[in-house]
Amino acid sequence: MTKAVWSGVFTALAVLVFSSQASAQATASGTVTVSASVNAKAKLTLGSGSVTFNDADPDVTPLLTATGAVSVDVKARTSSAANVTLTVQSGGDLTSGSDTIGISNLTWTATGTNFVAGTMGTTAVSLGSWTGGGSVAGTQTYRLVNSWNYTTGTYTATITYTLTAP
Amino acid sequence: MIVSRRLLAAMIAWTAAAPGARPAAQVSTTTLSASVSTAAKLNLSTASVSFPDADPDIVPQIPTVGGPVLITAKSRANPGMQVVLTVQAADDLRSGVSLIPASNITWTASGAGFVAGTLSKLAPVTVATWVGSGVRTGTQQLYLRNLWTHPTGTYTVSLLYTLSAP
Numbered sequence: 001m002t003k004a005v006w007s008g009v010f011t012a013l014a015v016l017v018f019s020s021q022a023s024a025q026a027t028a029s030g031t032v033t034v035s036a037s038v039n040a041k042a043k044l045t046l047g048s049g050s051v052t053f054n055d056a057d058p059d060v061t062p063l064l065t066a067t068g069a070v071s072v073d074v075k076a077r078t079s080s081a082a083n084v085t086l087t088v089q090s091g092g093d094l095t096s097g098s099d100t101i102g103i104s105n106l107t108w109t110a111t112g113t114n115f116v117a118g119t120m121g122t123t124a125v126s127l128g129s130w131t132g133g134g135s136v137a138g139t140q141t142y143r144l145v146n147s148w149n150y151t152t153g154t155y156t157a158t159i160t161y162t163l164t165a166p
Numbered sequence: 167m168i169v170s171r172r173l174l175a176a177m178i179a180w181t182a183a184a185p186g187a188r189p190a191a192q193v194s195t196t197t198l199s200a201s202v203s204t205a206a207k208l209n210l211s212t213a214s215v216s217f218p219d220a221d222p223d224i225v226p227q228i229p230t231v232g233g234p235v236l237i238t239a240k241s242r243a244n245p246g247m248q249v250v251l252t253v254q255a256a257d258d259l260r261s262g263v264s265l266i267p268a269s270n271i272t273w274t275a276s277g278a279g280f281v282a283g284t285l286s287k288l289a290p291v292t293v294a295t296w297v298g299s300g301v302r303t304g305t306q307q308l309y310l311r312n313l314w315t316h317p318t319g320t321y322t323v324s325l326l327y328t329l330s331a332p
Binding site (some may be wrong): 024025026027028029030031032033034035036037038039040041043075076077078079080132133134135 | 203204205206207208209210212213214215216217218219221222223228230235239241242243259261263264266271308310314315316317318319320321322323324325326327328329330331332
């Protein structure tokens with residue numbers, strides 16, 4: 001008899017413990033704070049490391065065009081309102097030994113958003129400018145004034161491109 | 167002799183059966199009750215994560231420093247009910263007036279029931295689901311989409327994790 005009573009009690013307890021109960025939804029929450037550092041960056045890629053002008057008759061071709069356009073790939077990261085600038089600057093005039101051609105005879109045309117045409121100098125000249133960060137591609141085609149007054153020779157000059165993302 | 171033994175046996179039997187020989191059996195019942203309600207407990211291994219700066223061309227998806235977030239979800243739910251863990255951004259990532267949309271954060275996940283996803287500030291996004299009660303663990307590796315167009319700055323946002331056990 002005693003055994004039967006305890007058996008009944010345990011059975012009831014088991015039913016209570018393991019039976020499901022319809023109860024309100026339980027929730028728990030947690031928070032994670034996320035931080036991200038985004039620093040200024042500038043990346044400039046030129047499609048060619050050299051540009052060549054072929055010889056031509058000044059009367060027929062008063063303005064020489066370089067054999068190929070230079071592709072210019074600009075990537076910059078800066079603040080939303082900051083001005084990203086791309087400039088070019090020659091280290092000096094075109095030289096061939098002691099002979100020179102004034103660097104201002106070198107001009108260019110450009111394609112691509114906010115790329116601009118210009119005339120080369122020994123100080124920085126704008127090739128393009130943009131507001132805020134991003135990626136943009138363009139081309140630059142050099143032209144050289146052709147003159148009978150040029151002394152024969154193979155002339156060279158080094159052009160420096162500077163991309164600035166403040 | 168035989169008569170005496172039978173008499174003795176009869177007396178013992180009578181004594182055992184007599185009401186006065188021992189207390190009367192009394193049957194009592196006690197009702198035991200145990201309340202098992204729904205419950206949820208969420209543990210995140212860290213309260214903060216950070217994305218370092220990186221070159222978008224080299225690291226297009228930046229993982230958090232220190233690796234993934236370890237998540238432990240304990241829940242007691244009604245049988246057959248779905249336990250859900252969600253995360254929602256309190257806002258976009260902000261640095262002053264600059265912002266990076268919360269949707270630029272994605273994650274991969276490991277562990278039973280955990281799923282990959284994309285963060286949103288508009289609605290909770292599922293991190294994991296299970297059926298019924300249990301203790302579950304998993305990891306969530308957050309990534310920040312790295313773009314040149316992100317304005318520079320130090321961005322922050324809070325992520326709210328919610329574990330629901332119906």
